[in-house]
Amino acid sequence: MAAVAAETTTGQSEWEVAVPEKPLKEKVYFENLKAQVIDTELCSRCLTCAAVCPALPEGITLTADDKVGFPDYEEKCLDCGACVRVCPRFEYEPKSGLGEYTDFIAGQSKRFKGQDGAMVTELIVSAIEMGLIDRGLFVGRDNRWATNIFHVRDPEQLAITTLGGTKYTFASVLPELKRAVLLTKSGVGVVGTPCIVSGVRKLQQEFPIFREKVKLVVGLFCTENFHHTEISDYLQKKGVDFSKLVKTDITMGKFIATMTNKTVKFKVKALEKILPSGCNVCTDFTAVEADASVGSVGSAAGFSTVAVRNENARRVVEFIKKRGYADFGEGKPEELAFLVGHKKKRAENIPGFQDQEDK
Amino acid sequence: MKKVSVSEQGLVEKAKRHAAAVGVAMKESVTPLTATVFYPRERKKMPDNFRGYLLFDPEKCINCWECAFICPANAIQMKKAPAPNNRFYPTVDYGKCIFCHFCIDSCSGGALRTTKIHDVAYREMGEMLTLTEEMIEPPEIIREDKKSVEYEIEKDDLHLKRTREVDGLFVEPTPPVEIPMVSQCVDRASCLGCRVCEEVCESGAISSSSAEGVLEAEGVLRMKIDIEKCTGCGLCVKECSMQILRLVRRGK
Numbered sequence: 366m367a368a369v370a371a372e373t374t375t376g377q378s379e380w381e382v383a384v385p386e387k388p389l390k391e392k393v394y395f396e397n398l399k400a401q402v403i404d405t406e407l408c409s410r411c412l413t414c415a416a417v418c419p420a421l422p423e424g425i426t427l428t429a430d431d432k433v434g435f436p437d438y439e440e441k442c443l444d445c446g447a448c449v450r451v452c453p454r455f456e457y458e459p460k461s462g463l464g465e466y467t468d469f470i471a472g473q474s475k476r477f478k479g480q481d482g483a484m485v486t487e488l489i490v491s492a493i494e495m496g497l498i499d500r501g502l503f504v505g506r507d508n509r510w511a512t513n514i515f516h517v518r519d520p521e522q523l524a525i526t527t528l529g530g531t532k533y534t535f536a537s538v539l540p541e542l543k544r545a546v547l548l549t550k551s552g553v554g555v556v557g558t559p560c561i562v563s564g565v566r567k568l569q570q571e572f573p574i575f576r577e578k579v580k581l582v583v584g585l586f587c588t589e590n591f592h593h594t595e596i597s598d599y600l601q602k603k604g605v606d607f608s609k610l611v612k613t614d615i616t617m618g619k620f621i622a623t624m625t626n627k628t629v630k631f632k633v634k635a636l637e638k639i640l641p642s643g644c645n646v647c648t649d650f651t652a653v654e655a656d657a658s659v660g661s662v663g664s665a666a667g668f669s670t671v672a673v674r675n676e677n678a679r680r681v682v683e684f685i686k687k688r689g690y691a692d693f694g695e696g697k698p699e700e701l702a703f704l705v706g707h708k709k710k711r712a713e714n715i716p717g718f719q720d721q722e723d724k
Numbered sequence: 725m726k727k728v729s730v731s732e733q734g735l736v737e738k739a740k741r742h743a744a745a746v747g748v749a750m751k752e753s754v755t756p757l758t759a760t761v762f763y764p765r766e767r768k769k770m771p772d773n774f775r776g777y778l779l780f781d782p783e784k785c786i787n788c789w790e791c792a793f794i795c796p797a798n799a800i801q802m803k804k805a806p807a808p809n810n811r812f813y814p815t816v817d818y819g820k821c822i823f824c825h826f827c828i829d830s831c832s833g834g835a836l837r838t839t840k841i842h843d844v845a846y847r848e849m850g851e852m853l854t855l856t857e858e859m860i861e862p863p864e865i866i867r868e869d870k871k872s873v874e875y876e877i878e879k880d881d882l883h884l885k886r887t888r889e890v891d892g893l894f895v896e897p898t899p900p901v902e903i904p905m906v907s908q909c910v911d912r913a914s915c916l917g918c919r920v921c922e923e924v925c926e927s928g929a930i931s932s933s934s935a936e937g938v939l940e941a942e943g944v945l946r947m948k949i950d951i952e953k954c955t956g957c958g959l960c961v962k963e964c965s966m967q968i969l970r971l972v973r974r975g976k
């Protein structure tokens with residue numbers, strides 16, 4: 366009977382949950398989130414809130430206009446406050462700069478093809494091979510370039526060539542991360558824009574299951590991203606045929622859509638009209654909270670720039686070096702100065718920022 | 725190689741054995757000892773754990789599909805009951821069933837049970853596929869037997885024991901073994917405080933300090949599972965989106 370007694374001690378029947386403060390006391394938490402983040406156009410569309418919202422299946426989702434919402438919140442919000450606890454922009458502390466790093470390198474994978482040097486793919490796959498994680502979440506796409514999320518558990522899955530490469534469209538990485546965390550045995554690796562990385566850190570700060578199971582967070586350098594309907598309408602107007610589109614890229618101030626038969630180029634400035642409001646107030650270019658951040662600027666063409674920030678990522682890079690999976694060179698942090706500065710200036714667009722400056 | 729040979733017997737021994745054989749032959753011609761059961765006028769008495777025709781009680785079925793998964797002959801298919809029920813219940817194809825009764829052993833609700841019926845007649849193969857609704861009541865039974873028969877071994881011989889009674893075809897099912905379980909929280913810090921568990925619990929076992937004003941005053945939500953009230957149904961475990969509730973064995 367000893368075993369039976371032991372089993373009953375594996376759980377608790379009483380516990381406490383700290384509830385966050387409500388600026389609008391009379392309203393449900395979602396209305397607070399809406400008032401503070403969504404209506405003020407601070408929302409980055411990171412979907413951290415949707416990852417934890419328990420009011421399934423009607424809870425926080427994407428509305429028809431590709432924005433974050435909860436159509437029936439007055440009826441269906443459970444008023445638990447989880448969304449407010451995890452939203453990185455509820456009490457927005459904008460981060461910027463290069464962040465802390467131990468190594469700043471350029472890398473080119475010998476095994477995989479990617480947007481630049483495919484170092485993101487290399488980091489995740491190597492982490493799987495090391496046994497650090499048993500799955501990595503990749504952002505794939507359909508033939509209309511709408512994003513979808515893949516759990517990569519085996520390097521062979523990278524035969525799906527659409528998994529690497531940049532999609533300039535928001536992706537539901539974090540709701541899928543929640544599922545991955547509940548499924549994984551050893552751990553999950555996740556890739557995302559700086560806003561997604563901040564969301565992961567908030568989830569880890571609030572909930573032990575994310576602390577224990579998310580073992581590698583790879584951030585991407587990011588100036589902006591787009592809503593799918595808006596960017597695809599625009600690209601179509603510019604003569605981009607999605608059935609022939611193989612790569613999208615932003616370099617040297619130009620948006621380049623490479624198709625099998627031709628290439629369409631135009632200035633990124635032209636996309637300002639459809640710049641999402643959340644990106645307009647985003648100051649983090651290098652994903653300062655990631656374990657490693659990867660981008661295109663700061664290294665030669667064909668290479669990815671990698672800022673290694675934490676011990677776990679450093680061990681993965683060591684593993685890649687030891688196996689000879691990639692060629693390495695020096696990264697040039699000074700080349701990031703312009704974009705880092707460009708994004709830092711966006712703090713001016715944050716409501717209340719001017720008032721604070723004036724005081 | 726070893727050859728089998730007839731054992732050496734003396735004349736006296738041989739004569740003795742012949743005499744015994746003639747004795748048995750004479751006895752049989754006067755009182756013959758047959759092992760034949762005159763079915764259908766009499767039936768063999770079956771033990772209570774006889775693996776026969778299956779009966780099914782949908783009230784006890786928890787729709788877990790275990791019987792269909794375990795059936796080694798693939799005789800069980802789950803069929804959806806019409807709306808508003810919409811649940812899946814087993815059907816049995818007696819053209820395939822090998823009467824192993826793994827299904828009964830696997831049924832945690834005790835919905836499947838055995839009978840001593842072993843002689844169902846079908847007009848065609850298709851009829852052997854027995855639908856759920858046909859498994860609730862036994863098939864039409866025509867009984868012509870007046871006696872039941874048991875084999876008995878008496879003085880090294882097989883005897884038939886006939887009794888003037890009709891053996892019952894139905895046995896009380898053995899109730900499934902219930903393991904008392906109780907819901908517990910295994911990761912308190914990951915609780916959202918959504919109270920979905922409290923909402924779904926039909927026994928009122930989960931409570932929270934969410935009453936008007938209390939939350940605001942205390943700044944914390946207090947969650948409690950009353951293990952006296954918890955029936956271990958597992959609904960809360962299924963519905964908790966953070967998957968932090970587990971059913972654990974109830975301690976003594």
Ligand SMILES: Cc1cc2nc3c(=O)[nH]c(=O)nc-3n(C[C@H](O)[C@H](O)[C@H](O)COP(=O)(O)OP(=O)(O)OC[C@H]3O[C@@H](n4cnc5c(N)ncnc54)[C@H](O)[C@@H]3O)c2cc1C
Pocket residue numbers: 478479480481482483484485486487502503504505512528529530531532533534535536538556557558585586587588589590591615659660661662669670
């Ligand atoms: C929206 C966006 C804007 C970017 N802006 C810049 C920039 O201004 N300057 C710069 O230097 N670099 C930028 N990058 C990063 C750059 O485009 C490459 O992703 C990076 O250099 C890594 O290249 P790689 O060959 O190592 O990656 P690969 O090995 O090709 O892997 C790419 C990874 O990116 C992930 N991914 C693709 N699209 C998305 C998405 N929409 N959301 C989340 N994850 C995604 C994929 O899952 C994959 O894991 C941006 C990336 C994105 C997604």
Ligand code: SF4
Pocket residue numbers: 393394395417418419420424425435441442443444445446447448449918
């Ligand atoms: S149910 Fe909870 S997480 Fe979902 S919107 Fe309401 S308060 Fe936020």
Ligand code: SF4
Pocket residue numbers: 398402403407408409410411412413414415433451452453454455
């Ligand atoms: S910023 Fe992210 S977490 Fe906050 S409301 Fe928008 S999508 Fe949700």
Ligand code: SF4
Pocket residue numbers: 409558559560561587588589590643644645647648649
């Ligand atoms: S600029 Fe990039 S990191 Fe910032 S909110 Fe937009 S997509 Fe997210």
Ligand code: SF4
Pocket residue numbers: 906907924925926927928929930949953954955956957958959960961
């Ligand atoms: S197991 Fe059933 S009875 Fe027990 S707390 Fe959960 S829902 Fe209530």
Ligand code: SF4
Pocket residue numbers: 419909914915916917918919920921922963964965966967968969
């Ligand atoms: S359903 Fe789960 S997360 Fe929600 S209050 Fe209950 S235990 Fe907490």
